[in-house]
Amino acid sequence: MIKSPLAGSKLGVHDDSYLGKSEKGLVYSALLYPDGASWPHFRVWLLNVDKMKWMLRSDVSLRAVVENFATLRL
Secondary structure (H helix, E strand, O other), X not given: OOOOOOOOOOOOOOOEEEEEEXXXXXXXXXXXXXXXXXXXXXXXXXXXXXXXXXXXXXXXXXXXXXXXXXXXXX
């Protein structure tokens, strides 16, 4: 059995995680509020099957996304 990349972490009430499959392999994603942050982070891990270890591929602050989106002119 493979543990999730968040195994042993204390998850908050509003944290969500998902397991899925992509062209690149097995993917684990989570919407987390790290350290009680008011804005969530979206994190994506890809399973390295050779090492049987989750590798963090993306960590995006949704606050930064919203702030950057607000500056775009449509």
